[in-house]
Amino acid sequence: MEHAAVHIEIANSVLPAVAILLPLLGAAAVALIGNRNERLRDIAAAVFAAGAFVTCAAMFPSVMSQGTKLTVSLPIFFGDFRLTADSLGLLFALFASLVWMLATIYSRAYIQHEERRTRYHVFSLLTEAATLGVFLASDFFVLFVFFELMGMLAYALVVHTQTYEAKKAGVKYIFMTVYGGLSLLAGVFLFLMYAGGLGFTAHPGSAYLTTSACFLVSGFMIGGFGVKAGMVPLHVWLPLAHPAAPSPASALLSGVMIKAGAYGFLRIIGTFQVGAPAHSGMGMVASGAGEAGHAAQVPVFMHNLQTLGWVIIWFGILTMVVGMVLALVQDNAKRLLAYSSISQMGYILMGLGVGAYMGAEGGMGLAGGIYHIVNHSLFKSLLFLGVGAVYYMTHVLEISRLGGLWRKMPVTCALTCIGGLGIMGMPLFNGFASKTLLHHAVVEALGVGGGWMRAVDIIFMVAAGGTVCYVAKLLILTFFGHHREESAHEITEVPWAMRLGMGGLATGVVLFGVFPGLVIRKIILPALRPFVNLDPQAVHHLEEIRIFTPANLLAILPALAIGTGIFLVATRWDLFQLRLPKKVGVAYFYTRTELGFLRLCFAGSKRNAELRSVYWPIAESFGEYLYDSWKAMSEEYDRLRDVIKPSGIGMYLYGTLKALGVDYRRFSKTAFERMLLLPMDIAGLASYVRARQFTGDIAYGVIVITAMAALLALTLFW
């Protein structure tokens, strides 16, 4: 029985708490130093961010190599607020703190041309603390607390520049975050209810594992994590928010925080891991081999996990394709990268979905997903920092206005290209390894899923081609060719701090690409430890896997061909300028919903006419897109009020009816009013409804007392 469920030791250690406290202290230090000594402040920020990384690295030997869990209990909240570094969480914490450290170093130079520098550093460090908290949480309660905090704190990073775009993005961001947090909270409550605890695994025998309640729970949780992960159709905030932030913050948003969503998906899959069915004597046969006749022998939760995996795969595919297509047509470099992040999250979700779908054999999908998470955080941060460096020098983000920068910024160009090659999945760069694993996982799933998985395989290939294309477009138009526009500024290489930040990430991209076997054995496989259901044989197979085989190398050729094809065709006929009609995007429907909601609220206010005028500015602050629709709505209300002059509740009902599609004009004024008020008259409440004036209140009092007298009489003569 040399299965994966190695005996996991739990040791007390303050290190997880230290990792979170250091950025917190850093934020305090930065706030105290403030603008008095900018140099010292920036150094302090970098030192504390580095401290967090070192702390995480210090946990590496015992957690990753020896399989110990380090845990610490803080006496806040309900007395046992526990942080635990297990191998999965620590892997996330490790790369999060690494990217954060490099981005902080980079921002030391970059942020010079922004306002409110202290605020930026303070919130960056606070957000780092919250993000590390998400990864080092010991149960869903702690995870939720940090997740929500991370979302709220990052708002300050999104709106940092306080331009019109940033504020608009901020509004969308904050409301999606609030919504996601609530959905997650609902999921956590339901998890507690059905699974009998808040830990990351459900209690054996609980309703969560034996019934389909798990779909309800994981549905709500996915609703929460999906927002953060930029999963289509919950992604609408991402392409606004990521480009709006200053570049190092975009790198953190796209490179790290978005991964908190993926981490949530991993934890959801982890809830089903309650000891491998192999050694509990339950049927192992069917899940791997896919023979329908044996399906009944698979425990219910494995079956549910498979269904869940199937759903996640398709969400992943949708995300991958939507992100890729939209990235292709972007001109703003940061928007392009933001859509690219959505697309890459699609890869990751697909990998995790395959991992869940394959049940005990899912090691390949999970490993591919996790590997891609790490890789994506390296190369996407690098690309954002590279684009940020270009913006720092040229103040231009539209790639059609750039070009030929490699002469003037050779180091930036080289480093950014390393990131680009990484995301394209070129051999010797990290994307190649993870995409190969993902591809292997899909191929393995072909045996179980049949035709559907064939489709997944093809779409995966096309998406990889699209990735090659948009990255090539970004790099070629920015750095190569001829210089399209004379810049007002003297363009030189960026300061050393920025080069250092990018250089660190580029080193990571290369190292993770050149030594994939080492990475898999030392980092990825230990991170799979919480997934105890995995078949040890499959995991062992992973250990032996070789990345640089001729077959794997050949497998990238179709993607390259597709990418080059799209690129050539699109440049030839200028297809990169294509824009889809508004109604195709989900954002349009969100706006409709928001408006419908506001409409309903204001239907309830009888002072609509007067309020409307003062509410316009506020509606505008929700985003200009609401403003025009708002105006149309108000005019409609004027018409409505001419037809009938109802009381407050009357207006409310009208609004409801209108929302349901009933045409109020069919009711004459008097008939409708009477119909509405008759039952209320009977209930003696009509005067209350009308108790807007003082007389109405007197009437209210009289009615209440009369009713009481009646009740008294009734009681006494029962």
Next chain:
Amino acid sequence: MLWNRRRPGLAKVVYIGSTVATILAILPLYPRALDGAITTQRLVSIAPRISLAFRVDTVGFYFALLLGVLWLLCSIYSLGYIQKNETRYYCFLSLNLSFCLGVALSANMFTLFIFYELMTLFTYPLIIHEETEQARKAGLKYLVYSVSAGAVIMLGLILQYYYGGTLSFLGHGTLKLSQVGKPILLTIFSIYMLGFGVKACIMPLHGWVPDAHPAAPAPASALLSGVILKVGIFGIIRVMFDVFGIELLKTLGVALPMLIVASFSIIVGSLFALTQDELKRRLAYSSVAQVAYIVLGLFLLAPDGAIGGLLHIAHHAFMKGCLFLAAGVIIHETGKKKVSEMSGIGSRIPLTMAAFAVGALGMMGIPLTCGFITKWFLGLGTIQAHHPCFIAVLLISSLLNAVYFLPIVYVAFFKGESPEGESRLLRRETKRSMLVPVMICAGMIIILGVFVTVKGFPYSLVEVVVKAVF
């Protein structure tokens, strides 16, 4: 009490001194309250088995302590805020404190009722303090609502005494199903709910709230919203715990209707708040919704729900206190009452608006604020009570809170230009006596939200209460 027209300065000193003394007088009871011990003191006997009597039990102590603390904060704030008729104001403020304490520490329904009525009457001068037309109207509305509610409670009192034979609080229900019968019990229950529901502003009995709050001066609004509404809730608590008892309520099957009424209040109150442009009116509607949280928690009839509900009494007091006091600073410093006029005030009064933002986040139930603790316990309660659908009410309400609070913060900080530019750092934000209570409230929101289980904080007391009852 301190009717000193000629020397308002002295009145202030005496007044603050007496408030502090009150708190100091309450504090020694703390260890006994934590043990769940009960101290009783009979004052006057009116009739056989009816007397004015006091008793300190845990829930009473909890409420009394909260009263003291919030009263002190609002009083300090008043020193800066109240400009005219100070003596009258402090006199009634002080009288109200003693009446509220009387309610909290009463040993039977009769005593509670007497103090409840006195408090109701003596709140009136606070509401009409500004003596504007609007204030008078609001005051009258308040009186009509409250006095008729008082009559209703009186009726309940009579019925309870007639059928139950005692009005004392004994820590368990005194009405017995076997002796009284279901219809009459239901009648008594609904009468009490109607009576206390007016002060606890359960919809549709909330009519006076949105008028009275904006009319009153800011510290008085904070007290109204923070504790005086809670006096109604306290009445409901006494009715639930000491008149009927949890078991009887479960048998009567009144929980679900009350939950639905509370949910209605929560959602519709929030929807109404959304459409208000006057800040204090918006806050008032928010109170309608938030106080219904407490009712929701209590009527889940589950330990965790009750913890959530009882905690929210203190949590909401600090959050709404913070918001109303901050609103007062806004009015005092900028003269702006409407949300739509508040563009850019964040740069004028940054600390106040930061405190306001903390209060708003608390209302939304974001972690690290005490609003989250409430939400968490209420959520646990819904699960314990096997009514998980009410989680949806909590979450939708949080979302609505975000929708009507965040634009205020947004408009204040991010909209418009900062008018004064550099010089703002040199300018004092507002009077210290006003700023300090606001900041203390904001601090309490976070402290109560993080260090939940510290001895002496609401949770330690509430736990004892709930253990005794369930």
